[in-house]
Amino acid sequence: MKPVIVVHGGAITIVQEYAEGYRSGVKSAALRGYDVLRQGGDAVTAVEEAVVVLEDNPLFNAGHGSVLNEEGEVEMDAIIMDGKDLSSGAVSAVRCIANPIKLARLVMEKTDHVLLTCKGASLFAKSQGIPEIPGEKLITERSRERWEKNLKLASKPKGTGTVGAVAVDSQGNVACATSTGGTTNKMVGRVGDTPCIGSGGYADNNVGAVSTTGDGESILKVTLARLILHYMEQGMSVQEASDAGLNCMKTRVDGTGGVIVVNSAGEWTAKFSSNHMSWAAIKDDNLQCGIYLGENENIPVAETL
């Protein structure tokens, strides 16, 4: 079947000044993932590579460019899941590595476990030869400024973005990957929805794959990714299920966010109840992309090269 990739760069408010950077970031990530798929690569590798592009881009809240916790440090969460056999790997509150999504994949493939946290995740990274980098290398001027500004506020801002990808490969396998620095000025050791299976993402070849972003604590309370797949199992389309999931999160726990979804037939959607969400999708050699509600730029992949 024809492969599909969808990526998101977080459900956040995006000011005009940064809009083009977000657009070009999600396009690059989608093109990287699509390239993997077009060469016959599997869905897991495609979502991993797409997320690495976003982790390496300092504009996005994941990897380099992650927001800072209350102590001014970067602690990151990530998850990857293979819809073929429901295998999954995740890391929470991990520090001083460039690409948490690569470590999540190693947890999935090299251990008997699904989730490693904090010091244990670092020990495992070291055992796998992943270089430790100084925490400051992940910090941008923008994330430090935001942190300093928030230190003075009484109430902390919610949801400062996440990145993610979902894909179907030519064999019909689905996968998801999500990575984040979490919420800015969060408590030390705060773990959000991202590394929690069924909340930050879920993938099942029988149904499809979801990656979520937004108010992490709200996403957890409704296990948003799994909820949307349950709606799809009950016969809803990817669009209907995404709307129903986001609506449930709004009505039950007053949370907003965004999702990208594919089903195993290759139908996909990108939906959000937040102000904005950067996203890009490629199917049939055609790239679509947007940030604002109703925005949908259409470009043949050949013209992007």
Place this chain on the structure above:
Amino acid sequence: MKPVIVVHGGAITIVQEYAEGYRSGVKSAALRGYDVLRQGGDAVTAVEEAVVVLEDNPLFNAGHGSVLNEEGEVEMDAIIMDGKDLSSGAVSAVRCIANPIKLARLVMEKTDHVLLTCKGASLFAKSQGIPEIPGEKLITERSRERWEKNLKLASKPKGTGTVGAVAVDSQGNVACATSTGGTTNKMVGRVGDTPCIGSGGYADNNVGAVSTTGDGESILKVTLARLILHYMEQGMSVQEASDAGLNCMKTRVDGTGGVIVVNSAGEWTAKFSSNHMSWAAIKDDNLQCGIYLGENENIPVAETL
């Protein structure tokens, strides 16, 4: 309505020598939770107090008596959830405290977050005046012997138990609580299903509450607690939904475990696909309890006093 409490002491193989201890442990926990409910206490307090009894009992793999990780240390996970508003609190890989379930409740009630891990969980415990205890105080001779024996084995044993409780209070509110030392000889920082919402437990007044135990990585892959509640939303009874959830886990990821479930009408069940599971339930001033398949001891609460 009439309150109900159900507790479990883990889905594990229980040798004859320990059977009476497990039975008496789950009975005590259920009686403690029921006492809270009978005095008009809420479901959240009932499940917390029941789990504290099991954490304090060295026979069970939670709190005092937790199994040891590969380095011979205790790292514990716990979750609590209030079905009234889907609020939840959890801790993962926390060390050197007596009652992780109490800390999980404080995360729920005193922070904007749902899950705190490792060092961050310890910092928060300190800020709340929870005494730090030496890690060795949580270790029993039995858990150290098991750890030493497993060090010599090539493949690590799966699922070494969890404790949990679900309840409906007289107001019709449901809640769940789950607490564990995880799997014996686990990697440092391994987080299982217990603190992951939807896997180790879930509670929603619209449906019911679930606490799970067993092979943690398998429970995560099928988000067992949320899955069972989805089945109930689709019209299955608590028994049918529990069987269907455990069956899904067996067929999709070859995992075994056990669950305790109540719905918001006060119907309850305790089911397991593992060899044994210690459980106790109280409804209508009648206590039921068992360990082996088909075992169901029946005692009026008045006779236990």
